[in-house]
Amino acid sequence: MVKNIRRSILIYLTVIIAIVSIYSLIFLFLMFKEGQHIPSQMVNVDPVTAVYWVIATMTTVGYGDVYFIGETGRIFSVIAAISGVIFLFGLLFPLVLTPWLDARVKSLLPTRVPSKLSDHLIICGYSPMVESLIEELEHQKTLFVVVERDEMIVKDLFEKGILCIHGDPSDKDTLDDANIRTANCLITNESDEMDANTILTAREMSDLRIIAILEDLSKRGYLEYAGASDVIAPKSILGSFIGRKAVDPTVSHLVGATEFLKDIEIIEFPIYPESELIGKSLRDAEIRKRTGCNIIGIWAGGEFSLNPQPAEVVKSNSILLAVGTEAQLLKLKKLVQVRRFWNRAMERKERLVVVGYGDVGKSIVDELKRAHAEFVVVDRNEDVLSGKGFDYVVGDGSNEEILVKAGVVSAATIIIALNIDTDAIFATLVARTLNPDAIILTRANAPICNKIYRAGADYVASVSIVVGQMVAKLAVTEHKEDVVILYEGIEIEKYHVRKGSPFAGKTLEELDIRSNVGCTVIGIEKEGRTVTDIRGNTTIEEDSILAIIGSKDQIRKFEEYEDMRSKSPEIVMIDKIGEIFR
Template identity: 50%
Template sequence: MFKIKISKSIISYVSIFTFLVLIYSLMFDYLMLNYEDKSYDILTAIYWVIISMTTVGYGDIYFKSPIGHFYTIVVVLSGVVIFFGYLFPLVVTPQLEKTLRKELPLKVPIDLDNHIIICGYNQLVETLIVELDEYKIPFVVIDETEKNIHHLISRKIICIHGDASDDNVLLNSNICSGRILIANRNDEKNAAIILTAKELCDIKVISLVEDVAKAGYLKYAGADQVISPKTLFGTYIGRKAVDPLTDHLAGATRFFENLNIVEFPIYPKSPLILKKLKDAKIRKETGASIVGLWTLGRLSLNPKPEDIIKESSVLLAVGTEKQLEALKKLTR
């Protein structure tokens, strides 16, 4: 469908260009004969029009009269519009996009094994990536979003651009020699990923679930473990409500291996107050990731970078004990 659309566009472009060249050539002959007292054949007229429209302009044929100068300007400007305004977006830009798309990684190195396969990239995965890097555990991230893949490539993280529910994509991730697969998409997509993974080989699958009511379906699909981030957050918050004097790290809830979820209230003297999350640079300073923000009694999961940290705010963070200890100092 896309190729047919492009072909019709190119035909239209060529037709318009040919029509303009013909009209401009006839106008050239008319102006040269009536205002310059010169006569040129049609081939020469076409030659002048094309070199003028493409801004080559050898200067061997030119107008001396004011109307001729004005006509030359019209031809040159229309040529610029046609070539750079229509030809580039129509032909050049799609080819560049196609070339860049081809450069996106589609498979992992052959020798990658005993690795973690992460399907879907978001802030929770970012925290996991930091943890895996620290412990030198090999992993690959599979994601369909080109922007995410380019971001991962810039950080030299092994990744694959594709749909993780596609068996070819999973095979290209060396799934059969992998250690664990983590399904981190929406519930429906996770079910498809689990089914595909289990059909290919017997790999341990951990699936995240958005709607706890659907956890059973993911188990039926073949997930060895189903984790609900919202439930984990709720468990932690409930525990803090029962025992509010407990130290934040001592009462942390374990998420993945070596990762904890901790709630940090913002104290009056904290340097984070009135800063946007993106300006606070918490992950850069501490290594911990902010996955939730309490403001005026409301919890926002995956808060936006523009969200402002207030004195009444409570940060929900994921990280190692060391990272969370560093964040704890910033909140006081």
């Protein structure tokens, strides 16, 4: 950088000296032509005067003591003044000042991590996904460093207190500065081509685990060949998840259930039209009595209610978050009568509509094909649709006329899988206006789920949030990529109650965790025995495992509760199940 600045200054000075010299010669020639070199004209025409006039004119100072009287000389004066502004100031900024300022900014940016940093993650490239990943890693107290080539991003991260360095992730010196030889894992998150270059460099230097975030599914093999340990295809995974959600009513097993204690799972059930639960309060529905499940949350209109009151009414297109054994949850699935609604929709030829056929849309379609569902796809590009063996409509997925043509008005389920969030929001608005009763599932890139819910979606899946959570789990637990964290915004975590804990021997009513921090205990495991029927008189025993659900802030408050931040906490987190994917 210093060499480049010196070179720029040398070029700048050379150009200026050359121009001043040429203009001085022209000045002398024109002065002699006008006869101003005659002593009686009281003008001392010599090289010094020539240089003096050129500099005064080019800098627009113009003292007026030396000037041309002829037309040609005056035209030259104008040319010298204009070119002076261009050459003196126009070249000064790009050749000298801008490189100098860039060098000053870069000199203030971090370029090396502490030498003692070890057992950390190296994240190459910053994005909204990395923002979610950082939140997860910070919550897990996992050490990491972000390597970014964009100065402004590094400056912003540095000001936020996030450990980062500026540099090219594919450069050996940069990776050395990130302590790659003592790192646990490296995550590449730039373009596929840049990632391949970074992976090759990293693999030369270390045999650490490398996780690559893939943009183009067709390039997966190249990144694996370059040396990636795991290749994550976020759009494909997200599409498969949304597709499974869409076909859930057609299958008899549970789709998307997550086990968080021994034999105890958590899952969400959309309330489709014609469910007998619609219009009933949780008390009147008697879900626990009839199925054994506990309802720990309700999504309705884009708002999540954790620990709903018994008087809360179940509405059409709301979503119940339930906890129970597999058998109990299957009873609840039958209770919401999803299958009957779906079968009637199929009898009336109410097909699913998939809007968008990119990587996410393709994975959704694959799931629908496996379930033998009837569907139609909407996309702008006819080339990617023709010859695929399914019905399609070519056009703008956010255009009302196109959506009507695709059958949105009578569709049972509408899946919005557009790549641009603004298009997805508008398409959701149009679809909801055309069909108030349909179940609408929408994919999002940025974490803007609430806005899409307000547009009318029943279910929103954010690529950045899902991948951030998934990569965090993959990086620290080495689970495979099909272990998808299903939810967003609400976390489920498990804590081990050690011997001597002030929690041991007390009832939940005495601890009053919900009032103090907002979290809820949804399960307790002790010696292989699991309890989900949690009541106020439930006693917490030593060496038991608590499953806690709450928002990130509530979980953080729980960790601070009862001196959770002491050096020897009596309750320690042993696992992070995930976030509720919304």
